[in-house]
Amino acid sequence: MLINQTYFIDSCDDVELNIKRESKLEFKLTYDDSKEIEAIVCVINGIGGDIKDDLYISDYCARNYNVAVLNVNYHCIGNRTQTGAKFFLDNIDKLIFDTSLKAINMEIPYNISKLNTFEEFDPAMEYLNKEIQRKKDNWEFDKDYCLDLSVSLQPTKNEYQNFGIMQAIDILNALLYIRKSSPFKAMGRGIKHILIGSSHGGYLANLCVKIAPWLVDVVIDNSSHVSLTNLWRVIGFGKEIDYTKYYCFAFLNFYSNMKLYFFDKTLWTTNKQSPYYFSPARKLIRETLNKDHLNIQAKYPNPKYIAYHSKFDKWITLEEKEEYINILKEHGLDVEFIKVIDEKQIDGKFIKNLTHGMGIPMKLLIKKHLPQILQEPLKDKTCKKEISYKCDDLIYTFKEENKQIVLSIVNSN
Incomplete structure (x- = not known):
């Protein structure tokens, strides 16, 4: 059976x-x-x-x-x-949103700092999309203009x-x-x-x-x-460098006048002062x-x-x-x-x-x-069930212990 x-x-x-x-x-x-x-x-x-x-x-x-x-x-x-992730705006997304609006001298009747979930920011983006279209119709914006914004993905669990x-x-x-x-x-x-x-x-x-x-x-x-x-960009911190270039994936027609660039939620960062620096x-x-x-x-x-x-x-x-x-x-x-x-x-x-x-x-x-x-x-695979790799200033050691893989990391200096 x-x-x-x-x-x-x-x-x-x-x-x-x-x-x-x-x-x-x-x-x-x-x-x-x-x-x-x-x-x-x-x-x-x-x-x-x-x-x-x-x-x-x-x-x-x-x-x-x-x-x-x-x-x-x-x-x-x-x-x-498709596997359960939800859209949200993190602090960098909100900064990009706010800075982008200021760059084109536009205001919206929403507090960007309070827009977190998709249900909260979608009405703001719909409003903005219509305003951009209105300006296009009035020849205030070029007909091909699109506003670039970033959005994050909250994984399940x-x-x-x-x-x-x-x-x-x-x-x-x-x-x-x-x-x-x-x-x-x-x-x-x-x-x-x-x-x-x-x-x-x-x-x-x-x-x-x-x-x-x-x-x-x-x-x-x-x-x-x-x-x-x-492919490092698929980790999620590419927005810290250039969100229109180093994105995980993009929707170029989610809103007719905006391009959305999506990023995995990650704690890794390019900030060398952070304990989460992707060294x-x-x-x-x-x-x-x-x-x-x-x-x-x-x-x-x-x-x-x-x-x-x-x-x-x-x-x-x-x-x-x-x-x-x-x-x-x-x-x-x-x-x-x-x-x-x-x-x-x-x-x-x-x-x-x-x-x-x-x-x-x-x-x-x-x-x-x-x-x-x-x-x-x-094949016979009898061996010591432990392996170490020197990676720049760190040594990663993986060991099979109590029927699990255990990782330890030490400084190589």
Whole structure:
């Protein structure tokens, strides 16, 4: 019989910012209780998805293979409206709103400092939108004029965008919890841990390996980012630099005469005097493409890597992904890299286009690779379950302790 079970457990706190976590970690396990399980397949959502999106994939895998499927609502997964996030204006948004109005010599009958929720600021923006249109009609504004404003997103469970570290630890903690309290029958020769994800989900799969290489047997990665060179803006503090350029996403026609730029709620900041400063060390630990770190990681038992990437991906360059893959290969790791570089590779079913993600369905990605993975022998991954990385002025140490991943950070000076 197919079993779908949801768990709520205590996971990691925010060690970097010394913040006690308020929320429980939620995850779902799907398995057939009549089968002996050969592997746990963790399907990791990217930005804009959560465990509700993968119900059909989990059921398909559990019915057709001897696997249990793990879906994790990792920290701050609810950071888009489709996963429950709410619009609000933070202090920077309000400052931008007020300054922008003064710049065009306009006033509105609303106190901007009191506009917090969408229900409060929407009437003010509707009023402003109509006033701009009136001025356009009177030739006071150019017909193409649009007012640029910023808006923040309040994630579910009163969380915030830590980005990467807490999210990956959550995935590993869910995996460790299931291994400790397994409700299913496992194969006598051992059980594989397979992580699969697209885009940010693929990034988190690789970051899990960086944090605990001994815990992962296979990574299937479709179009993940490997550095924060171009993607640091999705953390949420880009508005401190240029809110019209370094935004998480934008609505350019939400109001006809205004462009809205949206930002995750985050405590990270560019302010070097703040205890929440996103320093070079914070960036380095979050990047999977770091040669020094990969040299350390390669000394541990590592997983098999299966990766897909398009030459025409506008978010993550193929060259950057190739650099990452080449370092893995230099260390003799088991890597299968599928580069999509030509329209001839589009079959309309598996590979549907040449853009980010290539339209590859998660179900077909699993169907293509899982049978072979299950046939391969389980590798011995016995090692010390602790790994450390020097990141500028900090040393990050990840340790498996009491069936959880524990992070400690010390100054390297």
